[in-house]
Amino acid sequence: MTSTLKGITLKGSAELVAEFFSFGINNILYQRGIYPTETFTRVTHYDMSLFFTTDPKLKSYLTDVVSQLKEWLFECTVQKLVLVITCLETNEVLERWQFDIECDKSAKESSAPREKSLKTIQDEIRSVIRQITATVTFLPLLETPCAFDLLVYTDKDLVVPDKWEESGPQIIDQSEEVRLRSFTTSIHKVNSMVAYKKTN
């Protein structure tokens, strides 16, 4: 982490946000039961107990995505990260966890660190993750076997790397949206929200 106790740089911010995504995605996967509970282990981060996967395939996938995401965050070319939960039986999108990322592109030019302490940022991140955990109470139960996918909305001029391909937005037909908390590192601002399929 390049950020000192007082200030934060673009690189540090990108790393912080990527780390948040890593933990946030794991948390969602655990809370929504996409993967069995026994494949998760407890780790302590942000001064709170979180669940992290032990499934080697999932782990490698997440590290691939998050490292790529970190690059894009550093380049300020990423607009959104979306976690899509799809029903395997009907191929229907049931949930979309959307994280809008607002990049302060001026940080690319000036390398001066912003004044925001790591502790404050982590406090904000903690409250976001708490809220994600709390949303499980009102989200409809996932009764069918489901799988997830991570979509990244990037700028159009970006070169698509290997192993990546273009995808549809995977929009939910008749959805209900709930805005969640946001946090900012003063360079990247992350607004989170969840959309889920309306149940009759």
Next chain:
Amino acid sequence: MDLEDDTTVLTTLKSFNSFISRPEHPQRLSDQSAGSGNLQSQYKRSMELLEAAERVNSKHRYLQLDQEKKQMELSHKRARFELEKAASDSAIDLEHVVDRNQDLLGRIKKFEERESEVAKNLSEHIEANNALRKNLSSLNKKLEERDSRLNIANQTNISLKDEIRDLKQKIQNQESTASAQNLENQELQEQLDLQRRKYQELSQLCQNLQAAQSSCSEHIIKIKELERRLVLQEQDIAIVKTVKSEVARVPDLEKELKRLRDDNAFLRESRENCSLLKEEAEGLRKKLERMEKTKEELVNMELEKERLAEKLQAWENLGKSTGLNIRKPEDLSREVIQIQQREIALKEQNYTLNSRVRSVERAEAELTAEVSQQRSKTLEEQKKRETQDALVRRLQKRVILLTKERDGMRAILESYDSELAPSEYSPQLSRRLREAEDILQKTQNHNAEMEVQLTKAQEETGTLKIQLQTVQLELESLKKQQSSGADSNSSVTKEEVSILRQKIEDLEAERQRLEEQNNNLEMRLERHNLQGDYDPVKTRVLHFKMNPTTVAKQQRKQEMEDLQEEVTRLSDLVRALQEDPCVNMSSFSLSLPPSKEVLDLRKKLELSELKNQRLMEVFQKKIQEFRTVCCVLTGYQMDITTENQYRLTSVYAEHMDDVLLFKKGSNGSIQLLENDFSKSLGEMVALHLHHQKSIPAFLSAVTLDLFSRQTTV
């Protein structure tokens, strides 16, 4: 009490004596004082004294009685008190007694209860005693029985001892026979040696014979070989014959060969054709699959297209409803931008017009201010003029007055002149005249000044009027200008302003409408954004190729295919089974992957089977061991032929058929079944079974009998 009474009497007597003795002195004194004694009075006095004494006495008595009475009362009281006390004591005693009585009653009851309990116990004890007595008697009986049994046992014991003695004797006999047998054995060994020597000789002879036999067999082999050759030659001859006949058939065969080759070629071609056709068919199938896929895609695309068309329709509707030429979001944005630009232009126009209006209004305000100033000035001037006019009038009045005065003065002077001689009064008059003339002069000067002033004022007013006029002119000109500016500017501008206002209002309304629309659209955009929509011009959506969803989908597809295959296989099997129910199931190797549970169960089953087998082996081993041991120890081999039937074969039996059959009855008793062998043992049966009722004794007797038979023979 009497004593007290006595004392009281004594005291009264004393007091009486003293009383009697005392008055003598006063009497004497009185006697002395009265003069010499008067007996009568003395008598009287003594009488009186007697009376007094009596009175005192009675009084005393009364007192005494009174005291006695009091005493009596006191004693009475005491007696009563004591009586009461005694009564209370007796009452308390009575209560005590009653209590005790109750206690005693309670005790009696308890004792009664105890008595009843004791009686019960007693009865129980008696019963127990009876039972014990009975037991005792039964035990006695048993004892007697046992005694009798013991006697029987003793008898049997004695008999057994006798038997043992017999057996010992037999054993001695047997030993003697054994020694005899040993001797025999030695003899036999000597014979054996002799036999061996004979055997060796015989074996030498045998070897010679074998050599002769081998040479013989060689000859036989040679003969056989020659015979075989002969046969072969015969066969060759037969073959040659057949070959000749075949050679005759060769041309036919060649023809046939040719035909067959042709056929072959034709078939090859057809096979090639067939494979080609197959390939084609395969290609077509693939094409068909692709076509189906594309069809599905087409359907999806159509669905999407419809969706998009709906969307588009919605947009177009929006466009129609707004009356704008909106076909695409860009059009809308463009339209919005245009409208905004127009709005901006109109706003600018509005602003310029407003500023112009404001400047004109400002000029107008300035002019009105000037006009009001000028008016106030003119008013001031008018006031001044009026004051001047008034002054002029006053001055004229004064002039008239002064002229009148002068005329008066002149008249007076004339009268004076006429009346008085000019000599007398001439200096005075001349002086007065001069004075008057001076005054006149002064007034005239004053008048002239006034007139000058008036003219000045008039001039001033004139200039002011001119000014006013010029100002008015100016005002008019300004008004004209204004009107022209409100005519050209006002009449034209007003219209323009009103038009512009109208326009501005319209534009404002439009602006509001557009703002609303904009807000609406922004909200929709936000909603779309929330739902995950994006601007395809600026953004692209990427995802990892091998993401968990696609992986899971592929897996699912694979699974589905596998299942489909299995289903087809199973349906085939079912069909086959329906057609021919006795088809061997094993021919269809059901490669159903057995579930984990089944595998586990199988393993368990195998384990348990193995265990069972091992146990069986151990049991068999043990049973065998047990049976052999039983056989060795008892001399009988025991078999179960049928249910509840046991066959005993003695190891000393002379024949295989010499067996004893026993049957187990339903009540557990074992009975000997009759057969040929048991019939031959009638004596023993009678003795041991019928008389002694002991199967072991019978069996051992049989054993002994058989053993003795074997050894003696």
